[in-house]
Amino acid sequence: MPEALLNNLYIFVLAMFTGFEVITKVPPLLHTPLMSGSNAISGISVVGAIIIVAAATQAVLPGIWGGNTLILVLGVIAVTMGMINVAGGFLVTDRMLEMFKKKPEAN
Amino acid sequence: MDFFTLANLSYLVSAALFIFGLKRLQSPATARSGNFMAAVGMTIAIIVTLLETNFANWQMILVGGIIGALIGSISARAVQMTNMPQMVGIFNGFGGGASALVAISEFLRYLGDPSITMPGDSGVSIILGTLIGAVTFSGSMVAFAKLQNWMTGAPITWPLQKSLNSTLLLSILALGTYVVFFDMNPTVFLVLLGLALVLGVTSVIPIGGADMPVVISLLNSYSGLAAAAAGFVVNNNVLIISGSLVGASGLILTNIMCVGMNRSLANVLFGAVGTADVVAGSVGAGDAAGTVRDVSAEEAGMILAYAKSVIFVPGYGMAVAQAQHAVRELADVLKNRGVDVKYAVHPVAGRMPGHMNVLLAEANVPYDELYDMDDINHAFPTTTVAVVIGANDVVNPAARHDTTSPLYGMPILNVDEAEHIIVLKRSMRAGFAGVENELFFHPKTMMLFGDAKDSVQAMVTEAKSA
Numbered sequence: 001m002p003e004a005l006l007n008n009l010y011i012f013v014l015a016m017f018t019g020f021e022v023i024t025k026v027p028p029l030l031h032t033p034l035m036s037g038s039n040a041i042s043g044i045s046v047v048g049a050i051i052i053v054a055a056a057t058q059a060v061l062p063g064i065w066g067g068n069t070l071i072l073v074l075g076v077i078a079v080t081m082g083m084i085n086v087a088g089g090f091l092v093t094d095r096m097l098e099m100f101k102k103k104p105e106a107n
Numbered sequence: 108m109d110f111f112t113l114a115n116l117s118y119l120v121s122a123a124l125f126i127f128g129l130k131r132l133q134s135p136a137t138a139r140s141g142n143f144m145a146a147v148g149m150t151i152a153i154i155v156t157l158l159e160t161n162f163a164n165w166q167m168i169l170v171g172g173i174i175g176a177l178i179g180s181i182s183a184r185a186v187q188m189t190n191m192p193q194m195v196g197i198f199n200g201f202g203g204g205a206s207a208l209v210a211i212s213e214f215l216r217y218l219g220d221p222s223i224t225m226p227g228d229s230g231v232s233i234i235l236g237t238l239i240g241a242v243t244f245s246g247s248m249v250a251f252a253k254l255q256n257w258m259t260g261a262p263i264t265w266p267l268q269k270s271l272n273s274t275l276l277l278s279i280l281a282l283g284t285y286v287v288f289f290d291m292n293p294t295v296f297l298v299l300l301g302l303a304l305v306l307g308v309t310s311v312i313p314i315g316g317a318d319m320p321v322v323i324s325l326l327n328s329y330s331g332l333a334a335a336a337a338g339f340v341v342n343n344n345v346l347i348i349s350g351s352l353v354g355a356s357g358l359i360l361t362n363i364m365c366v367g368m369n370r371s372l373a374n375v376l377f378g379a380v381g382t383a384d385v386v387a388g389s390v391g392a393g394d395a396a397g398t399v400r401d402v403s404a405e406e407a408g409m410i411l412a413y414a415k416s417v418i419f420v421p422g423y424g425m426a427v428a429q430a431q432h433a434v435r436e437l438a439d440v441l442k443n444r445g446v447d448v449k450y451a452v453h454p455v456a457g458r459m460p461g462h463m464n465v466l467l468a469e470a471n472v473p474y475d476e477l478y479d480m481d482d483i484n485h486a487f488p489t490t491t492v493a494v495v496i497g498a499n500d501v502v503n504p505a506a507r508h509d510t511t512s513p514l515y516g517m518p519i520l521n522v523d524e525a526e527h528i529i530v531l532k533r534s535m536r537a538g539f540a541g542v543e544n545e546l547f548f549h550p551k552t553m554m555l556f557g558d559a560k561d562s563v564q565a566m567v568t569e570a571k572s573a
Contacts (some may be wrong), residue, residue: 019129022129026133037142041129044349047345071216079167084201089179099471
């Protein structure tokens with residue numbers, strides 16, 4: 001098995017365990033913000049999209065289905081989708097969490 | 108220290124911020140700062156990636172980024188809290204779509220450059236990324252259309268459904284193996300992509316509206332796994348870590364939803380959820396012959412005004428009627444009269460995990476009055492009135508004792524143990540599972556028919572003057 005894949009698998013499995021540990025303790029009260037917040041985090045694919053778009057100029061490829069241009073277009077769409085997730089996810093989570101208030105002491 | 112090391116260390120900081128951020132979601136008091144920390148982690152990751160790629164093609168990235176950020180922030184501001192399930196649903200889809208496109212582009216890169224051969228491990232990652240991403244994308248679009256009422260929320264079924272889905276999945280895996288290990292054929296890859304998109308549709312379309320909490324959670328998990336797969340494709344640790352965190356989060360929520368509905372994950376995964384035959388089978392079992400006692404809103408308001416303690420049990424009907432603000436108003440009136448008011452939230456009430464809590468928080472209900480099922484069930488026997496607002500299956504006592512009921516074994520809120528029960532409902536229609544609710548025929552139960560918001564407002568007027 002190639003070393004890179006092995007390393008990736010290690011990280012994947014350990015991060016899954018970390019996720020299980022941390023997220024099991026989130027109360028049902030906050031499950032919707034948890035979902036929208038983790039949604040924003042899954043927008044991290046924007047990083048992959050940036051790498052793809054950047055690489056499309058660095059390598060000059062012979063044209064298959066438009067070659068570079070196609071990769072560029074797909075990459076930019078991916079950046080857009082990822083950023084929708086990132087911006088929308090964090091903002092809507094913030095909007096929701098702002099609404100969760102404790103009982104005012106004065107009452 | 109070279110730049111590569113520095114970039115990787117920054118990714119590590121991002122990943123740590125994501126984990127810390129999620130950890131702070133364990134309490135409503137720290138949750139907002141946690142979300143902010145995660146956002147900072149994301150900003151770091153994006154900036155470092157831009158630096159690492161020497162801002163190559165930055166104009167294109169900027170255009171895509173700005174469009175995405177605009178769409179995202181505008182919809183985040185505009186969305187109604189009732190519509191959060193749709194919003195999260197479609198965002199799941201975008202996340203999956205982005206990850207799939209990353210995998211597809213990487214495939215195209217190998218395809219377009221004959222001087223490099225695609226290593227087997229990259230190939231496997233690319234196929235998995237494409238598969239999971241595409242299923243998440245098309246599945247989420249169907250879920251969105253169902254929640255948005257662009258298509259029927261009822262399950263759409265056809266013969267041999269499960270066989271079709273498993274055939275699709277096996278074909279995709281077979282085609283993937285062929286592409287990776289035998290021939291990098293673009294046509295075969297395209298067919299694979301097409302089948303994956305079809306699989307997303309055929310796995311979500313048979314699932315009914317009230318089972319959406321399970322589907323949304325599962326798609327949430329897929330969107331994370333898709334991002335992790337994209338991380339394997341471009342060999343990027345922060346993608347793998349964030350993707351797995353989200354994958355784990357979605358799986359936990361899926362499991363909680365399954366437990367809340369007393370269904371196994373396998374039962375959900377293979378598309379048997381809420382199929383037509385379940386509904387048909389259960390209607391016949393309905394033996395709820397009995398009389399229904401109805402009550403006017405005025406009378407109900409009076410009963411509440413003179414109660415010692417009241418527990419509100421919200422369900423999807425409250426969201427549909429947008430009654431949450433009226434409910435809070437009623438609670439305020441009652442509290443001023445010295446009535447003890449609590450809210451009982453079932454894990455699967457609404458169309459997504461935690462849906463009711465967000466709606467009530469929006470209506471300024473303090474979160475310390477919101478109780479989870481396990482924390483409130485013991486309180487019903489000492490409660491004067493339980494007010495059920497647009498909830499049905501989650502309060503059906505048949506789940507406790509009727510072994511023939513399809514709901515049997517599902518954990519429920521024991522509202523029937525309260526001294527009086529008032530059920531707000533539009534009509535006598537059965538709940539999602541198609542099961543008659545014996546609670547409505549219970550001697551202690553009073554039915555208040557009509558639009559939940561109107562009924563609650565009428566109760567407010569009455570309770571005020573009482």
